[in-house]
Amino acid sequence: MGNHQGVVIARTSAGADAPLPTLPTARTNLHAVENLRLGLVGCGAIAEWHAAALKHSQRTVVTACVDVSPERANKLAALTGGQACGSIAEAVEIGVDALAILVPHHLHESLVTEALEAGVHVALEKPMAPTVDACERILATAAKHNDRVFMLTENAQYWPEILIARDLVNNGAIGDLVTARSWHNFGITKEFYPTDQAWRFQQSAAGGGVALDTGSHWMRPLRMVLGEIDEIVAVTGRLWPQMEGESMVRSLCKFASGVVASFDVILATGAVGLQPHFQFTGSTGEIVISALGEVRLFDGKDWQGTVVGHGNYMDSYKGVWTDFEAAVLDGKPLEADARYSLGEVRAANAIVRSAATNTWQKVW
Ligand SMILES: NC(=O)c1ccc[n+]([C@@H]2O[C@H](COP(=O)([O-])OP(=O)(O)OC[C@H]3O[C@@H](n4cnc5c(N)ncnc54)[C@H](O)[C@@H]3O)[C@@H](O)[C@H]2O)c1
Numbered sequence: 215m216g217n218h219q220g221v222v223i224a225r226t227s228a229g230a231d232a233p234l235p236t237l238p239t240a241r242t243n244l245h246a247v248e249n250l251r252l253g254l255v256g257c258g259a260i261a262e263w264h265a266a267a268l269k270h271s272q273r274t275v276v277t278a279c280v281d282v283s284p285e286r287a288n289k290l291a292a293l294t295g296g297q298a299c300g301s302i303a304e305a306v307e308i309g310v311d312a313l314a315i316l317v318p319h320h321l322h323e324s325l326v327t328e329a330l331e332a333g334v335h336v337a338l339e340k341p342m343a344p345t346v347d348a349c350e351r352i353l354a355t356a357a358k359h360n361d362r363v364f365m366l367t368e369n370a371q372y373w374p375e376i377l378i379a380r381d382l383v384n385n386g387a388i389g390d391l392v393t394a395r396s397w398h399n400f401g402i403t404k405e406f407y408p409t410d411q412a413w414r415f416q417q418s419a420a421g422g423g424v425a426l427d428t429g430s431h432w433m434r435p436l437r438m439v440l441g442e443i444d445e446i447v448a449v450t451g452r453l454w455p456q457m458e459g460e461s462m463v464r465s466l467c468k469f470a471s472g473v474v475a476s477f478d479v480i481l482a483t484g485a486v487g488l489q490p491h492f493q494f495t496g497s498t499g500e501i502v503i504s505a506l507g508e509v510r511l512f513d514g515k516d517w518q519g520t521v522v523g524h525g526n527y528m529d530s531y532k533g534v535w536t537d538f539e540a541a542v543l544d545g546k547p548l549e550a551d552a553r554y555s556l557g558e559v560r561a562a563n564a565i566v567r568s569a570a571t572n573t574w575q576k577v578w
Contacts, residue, residue: 253278253305256316257290267531278305318413335363344421366555370434372533374525388496394475395493399486423459425562450569
């Protein structure tokens with residue numbers, strides 16, 4: 215996949231590269247075209263993960279890589295075959311049908327607004343914005359441009375193990391849901407926390423701690439299986455002095471159904487063990503999703519349970535692009551409306567309020 219001397223190269227289903235004529239900058243009838251020209255805005259850590267997922271796409275061609283750091287833009291351009299540039303305006307000049315906004319949280323609102331006003335489809339990384347007010351402003355802008363797709367990129371929506379568990383629960387494999395557990399204990403990596411001054415450590419850029427940031431990927435699956443959260447009680451901790459937001463969350467979430475689940479996220483200071491990521495407990499059995507992607511059903515047939523599936527977190531990023539392509543090119547509704555992601559932002563904000571006040575806090 216790449217752009218070589220005015221000819222867009224797209225992979226065919228046979229895996230071979232086939233030349234296509236260069237497409238004009240502005241296209242209106244996208245449903246009639248085969249390939250989506252995508253610009254990546256922000257060429258940092260997650261852009262590389264998306265670029266890896268996009269290599270499997272038959273329908274998307276990365277045409278532009280935008281970053282304020284030319285070095286990062288050039289690196290991603292070399293990886294994707296897109297053209298490096300420094301602004302959304304330049305990306306539009308190069309020719310894009312859609313932009314993926316992959317920048318620190320405090321820049322989401324301004325860049326997503328610029329992209330929507332440029333008339334392209336937009337995929338915005340989570341969280342939509344740190345505050346509900348900012349999210350509502352973004353949704354209002356998206357509504358003004360409702361002939362364009364606006365997706366909030368929460369890859370957990372496509373996490374294979376979660377989809378298996380959700381189907382099992384919906385099919386009654388463990389009876390009625392009694393409780394659940396979501397656990398994410400992870401370490402600092404240079405990729406996401408490159409220095410002590412990294413934006414994730416700063417409240418002004420991140421808008422919160424692990425509840426708002428990484429926590430969303432462990433909160434979305436709970437909501438997908440258990441429904442909407444009514445209220446939360448939480449205790450938080452700051453394990454990393456350079457991080458202004460919380461780096462540890464221990465919490466209980468009471469769902470509208472009355473079911474209570476625990477939600478724990480810890481940016482650990484040391485090595486971490488392999489606890490299950492999720493446990494769904496029902497009236498007749500239990501589903502356990504291991505940290506290695508195994509889905510095991512305990513339904514009384516075997517005390518060791520039965521392995522009913524295996525997944526890979528990284529495959530969730532492929533699901534993002536399959537869904538976005540289908541929405542833009544085929545007019546299909548997204549798996550989750552962008553507004554649905556406010557549930558994670560509201561839950562994260564409720565966690566912070568609860569920890570500050572030692573009280574249960576309403577999410578909605
Ligand atoms: N879905 C996931 O699993 C996941 C994982 C990590 C990050 N994220 C999200 O992705 C977003 C980016 O996180 P990251 O870890 O990649 O950050 P990062 O710091 O690695 O990359 C951000 C990039 O944006 C660039 N940038 C800053 N201002 C810009 C501007 N005005 N125009 C263009 N580029 C600009 C920076 O130079 C940097 O290269 C955040 O919203 C984060 O929450 C999602």
